[in-house]
Amino acid sequence: MGADMRFRGVISPVVVPDTPDHKLDIPSYERSIDRMVDAGVDGLFVLGSSGEVVFSTDGRRDQIIAESRRIIDGRVPLLVGIIDTETERVLEHGRRALELGADALVATAPFYALGGPAECEEHFRILRDELDAPLFAYDIPVCTHTKLSWQLLAKLGREGVLAGVKDSSGDEASFRMLVMANAADGGNMSILTGQELVVDGAYLYGADGSVPGLANVEPYGYVRMWQAAQVGDWATARAEQERLNRISRIFNVTSGVVGYAGGVGAFKTALWLMGIFNSNTMPRPVKALEGDNVDAIEAVLKDNGLL
16 A cells, blocks of 8 residues: 555554463454454554553564454555654564555654654654655653654644654644644644544544544444544434443443553453453453453443443
């Protein structure tokens, strides 16, 4: 797919199923990817936050990309996270991802050795110069401790450095300013929201798509919401969003867990209960949800017609 390709619609991040001995569960992975593609998603994003990128060795990253490419088989674009601490490491991941069939690359700001706006800008310019693929900036300051300003992102889009932005910052004002700036520049970038509970609002003010982790559990509603937004049916878009938000209670009904265990752990537990994953195993050292937490998620799924 060409470097000038636009990415729009529902680009679902892919939650990774693990076997009890912490290997990639390929049959479960096939079921999940096929289900999302059959539901009508417009692309898949692997090796992001939901895709265990920071838990994965280089060998496991390679396996996830290769299996994703094989299963997708050209049906939708494959976006691959090349997330790492600093530029040279990210470049290595990017080269390998392209060898394995990535259609686009997704990178965060550098982290751990913290810099400033100048270093972030240079980081993305180097990646674009040395990697022959559409490049997305992934704005996730909760993990990188750096917020990418909308002004910088708009500048990099205007100058052809970035093909798009995946915004998981939670800063809706900044996101809206970026959408406006991108539109004023002629819509050079695909601006995607990662805020899965307010996607309808993002579509209303011009976002090009969404990257909702909850689409692993319920892809059909996100596809219907996107389709409704394309024809200006905002009542349907709102209804779909509110239904999805009720399903998202799987994150709120657990107790005694925080962070990855409660978020991605809820995804994996729901997918396990629905028969898509063979287990809800988490990457070490994270413990899988069990007992009352599993029962609580099961109740939410039943209340919303998913079981």
